[in-house]
Amino acid sequence: MQLNCLQVTNFRNYKAETLVLNPRCNVIYGQNAQGKTNLLEAIVYLSTGKSPRTRFDKEMIRFDESFAQIKGDVNTRDRDFVVHIELNHGKRRKMWVNDVPCKQAGELSAVFQTVYFCPEDLQLIRAGGSERRRFLDQALCQLRPRYASALAEYNRLHDHKTRILRDSDEKPQLLELLPEFNSQMVHFGAIVIHYRAHFIDKLSHIAAVNHMECSGGTERLDLHYDTVSTVENPLADVETIKKQLFHHMEIHQTAERKVRLCLSGPHKDDLTVHINGQVAKKYSSQGQTRTAALSLKLAERSLYQNTTGEFPLLLLDDVLSELDPQRQEFVLNRIQDGQVFITCCENHRLETLLDGKVFHVDCGRVLG
């Protein structure tokens, strides 16, 4: 899969730019704050309908402009697609694939997929469970449309149930709706757990191999899926998970009403990471954290390739300069296939190493 051409209009600090891209490697270089990450953000947004940096679409519209557009010419499964998104202040965004309007962002991921890696991804190992859930969700939503719709439905129900519990003093009659909410949440929650478990199962094997190799054969990486305690085997079929999830909700009903919070369901899931038997979040060094985050992201990329037969676009935002020579070598060896985008502050040896094209970015202009 490859992005042949990217057009941005009024996107972040870009007025109107068109980049004709290399099928292998595209190096985007420039001083700080010139617009390198903005271009990667545009590509991620085009493939997922989500920005890796903000929840608010309006932030991506150029200051003092009323709209922004991103357009990409994509080739995948030997077919050409034009993916197009328009953002407008005060209006819903619009998305098209080959001029056909899209209802959901998942329709974009059906055309092309991206794996984005930036220095903040160290938080994947260091931060709380929400960062790792975000990683799982972002990866699975691109890979499995059924997961994306089950998750959206689950989140909608969860928000609604949270409001009912929160406002239960003022509107106690709404508590009568909870059994219906619980049964719906169990239905969609079981699908979410099922997909997460299978994804982590496959990811853990590839990530462990990556980590072992990247650490020079000295470190063992283990991933473990932590979900609702009554779910005995998250790899089981959806019906079995449903029953066990339902049991958990039942035994937490009274407590939920008391603390007015949703205490049961996969919204509290986590992916625990161990390095040589120790919890990475607590004990890993900077280097181990970087290696583990890298191993996970590159495993995500391999998994896409195993599932779809094509490599997703790999976007490396200012990460190589943060890595020591051994890890740089590891990354560069791993990305000899598929299309890659790399941002950096200097036009260094990458172009020759990976046989690609270099774009110099300066004040929101692409100088070629």
Ligand SMILES: Nc1ncnc2c1ncn2[C@@H]1O[C@H](COP(=O)(O)OP(=O)(O)OP(=O)(O)O)[C@@H](O)[C@H]1O
């Ligand atoms: N909506 C917007 N309209 C106009 N300019 C914006 C908008 N959002 C961000 N910018 C500008 O974009 C620039 C940052 O771009 P970006 O994050 O791509 O930089 P970068 O080249 O990746 O820098 P660094 O190397 O420091 O990471 C800033 O100057 C910021 O003010």
